[in-house]
Amino acid sequence: MxxxxxxxxxxxxxxxxxxxxxxxxxxxxxxxxxxxxxxxFPRILDAAEPLNKAVAKLIGRRAVAQEFAESDLSPEFRSNGTADPGTAQYNAWVANGFADYRLAVGGLVEAPRALSLAELRALPARTQITRHDCVEGWSAIGKWKGVPFAALMELVRPKMDARYVVLHCADPMASDDTDLYYESIDLDDARHPQTILAYDLNGAPLPVPNGAPIRLRVERQLGYKHAKFVTAIEFVASFAHIAGGRGGYWEDQGYQWWAGI
Amino acid sequence: MTIATAAVAASAPADGYLYDRHTLAVRVMHWINVIAVAVLFASGLQIFNAYPALNFGRSSYTGAPPVLEIGARVAPSGELSGVTRVFGAEFDTTGFLGVTRAADGQWEPSAFPHWMTLPGTRWLSMARSWHFFFAWVFVINGALFVLYSIASRHLARDLAPTRADLRGIGASIRDHLRLRHPRGEAAKRYNVLQKFAYLAIIFIALPLMIVLGFGMSPWLNSVFPGWVDVFGGRQSARSLHFIIAWLLVAFVVIHVFEMIVSGLWNNLRSMLTGRYRVTPGPSDE
Structure with a gap:
């Protein structure tokens, strides 16, 4: 029992x-x-971001991202986020092969410019085969050709008080065509030799799903920093006054501004 | 058996005696580690859910299909089903993987179910915030533990296998399979399999997790360009990070199982208050 x-x-x-x-x-x-x-609580969690950024800048401020061989190229470069901005203005650009497109470069600079695609292509160029790491966890390898951001900075000459570069884009993130995508990087990253405004992907003009006519390549950071469909570049002392104030569309949704991890 | 412990054992009452098994430092660091690893695992699964596939190679798009892929399929009737593909073989995993019930009971496409992930809803940015904060907690705590273990001789005294341990591996395996555990003075020492398990986790698996985590960071990749190719490329590093995370789960399951079968309350108390009861065993009679 x-x-x-x-x-x-x-x-x-x-x-x-x-x-x-x-x-x-x-x-x-x-x-x-x-x-x-x-x-x-999220504020406490996000205290790790400046720490991550400080450590990263300490150990690899001038480091360059790995570059690959043609044999490593992804068969097709995946498009993520906006595949086609679809606004009246953008459709008109596509219709005439971006002949009317102008990249406005201004803000805290000595010599603001509005550059056509032909003028951008006439500037010095850099070609690099790099890996694109999306925040979601996937990656793809592509061959990019574009204007080194440093060459653009020589052209417009940023003022002493410029600290960040804001990239304004053509793709609306809201269904009523508002809430345009934007991103920002610091001048350190802007001057980095692999930071380019790309107009070619895998030897052909940048396709619409990948950000035609111009997208940023800021290697060493995650995909959402690589703004597509760039229409204007603004040098600023602070981005607190722009949209949500956190320096980018996804940053305003809670993603890290420094996207090196 | 040393003379000193023999004297203690001889004077001990029949139900044994309590002795200090774990130092305060080890106890505190153990539980910080439990919290950090639990948060890292649950937030890691939420991060995985953003791209629920595993690739090997330098990128996700090398021309080869993923080795593991979890997805959702919508039937013409609108019904959702979870689909998991492993090395080309397809399984219906509705309810477990791919399509699972959300907190409100509704079916939703989600690779791992909400009750395993942190946060419990699709929220990649918040999962990353948790993951990278607790990664610091985990790394600092782990580094302190290793330094402490060396300085206090915890590593040399309690974790390093002795020659006698190595000779007794066969016997120890047999004892574990029969769920027989040492009693008496022998219970005061870690057994040889336990030592190897702890050493493998502390010095191989956990450091590998950190390095593989670094391998996914585009910035840390650039510090020594190409270093991640040691693991077969960035996507291989991500897949290995995922696989070792599950090996750590396997370790925790076995660890908790062994704690239960060798005396749950005694083991738990020793990791909370430090005190462990030694009951006289056959070897002491």
Whole structure:
């Protein structure tokens, strides 16, 4: 009579332990979800971002991203985010092969410019085969040709108080054609030898799904920093006054501004 | 058995005696590690859900299909089904992978179900915030543990296998399979399989997780361009990071199982208060 009782007790204890473990994990996870939705806790979590950035700048400020061989090229370069801005203005550009397109470069610069695609192509060029790392976890390798950002900076001569470069884009993120995509990088990254305004992908003019006519390549950062469909470049002292104030469309949704990891 | 412990054992009552098994430092670092690894795992699964596939090679698009892919399929009737493809073989995993029930009970396309991920809804940016904060907690805590273990001789005294340990591997495997655990004075030492498991986790698996995590960072990749090719490329590093995460889960399952079968409350108390009860075993009689 003793044994079955002990067995029953053991089974009860086992069930109790299993139920406790399940309840504890459910409680812990829902507790974490409450923390995620609070205003104070994500601020603590995001304290890691400046730390990550500081360490990265310390150990690899001038480092260059790995460059690959033609044999490493992805068969097709995946398009993500906006595949076609589809606005009246953009459709008109596509219709005449971007002949009317002008890249406005201004803000805190000595010599603002508006450059046609032909003028951009006449500037010094750099070709690089690099890997594009999306924040989602996938990557693709493509061959990019474009104007080194440093060459553009020589042309417009940023003023002393310029600290960031804001890239304004043609693709609306809201269904009513507002909320245009934008991004920003610091001048360190802008001057980096692999930072280019790309107009060719894999030896052909940049296709619309990949950001025609111009997209940024800022190797060493995640894909969302590589703004597509760039229409204007603005040198600023701060980006706090632009859109959500966090320096980019995805940054305004909570993504890290420094996207090196 | 040393003379000192023999004297203690001889004077101990029949139900044994308590001794200090884990130092305060080890206990604190153990539980910080539990929290950090749990958060890293759950937020890691949420990050994985943003691209629920594993590739090997320098990029995701090399011409070869992913080795693992979790997705959702919509039937003409509108019904969702979870599909998992492993090395080309396809499985219906509705309910577990690909299509799972959300917190509100509705079916939703989601590679891993909400109850495994942090946050419990599709929210990549928040998962990344958790992951990168607790990565620092994990790395700092882990580094302190290694330094402490060397300085306090915890590593040399308790974790390094002795010659006698190595000779006893066969016997230890047999004992583990029969769920027989040392009692008496022998229970005060880690057994040889336990030592190897802990050493492999502390010095191989966890450091590899950190390095493979670095391997996914485009910036850290550039510090020594091409270093990630040691693992077969950036996407291989991501896949290995995922696979080792599950090996760590396997370790935790076995670790908790062994703790339960060798005396749950005694083991748990020793990791909370430090005190472990030694009951007289056959070797002490």
């Amino acid at each position: 003793n044994r079955p009782f002990r067995l029953r007790r053991r089974n009860a204890r086992r069930r109790f332990l299993a139920a406790t473990a399940a309840a504890a994990s459910a409680l812990a996870l829902s507790g974490c979800d409450n923390l995620s939705r609070s205003t104070w």
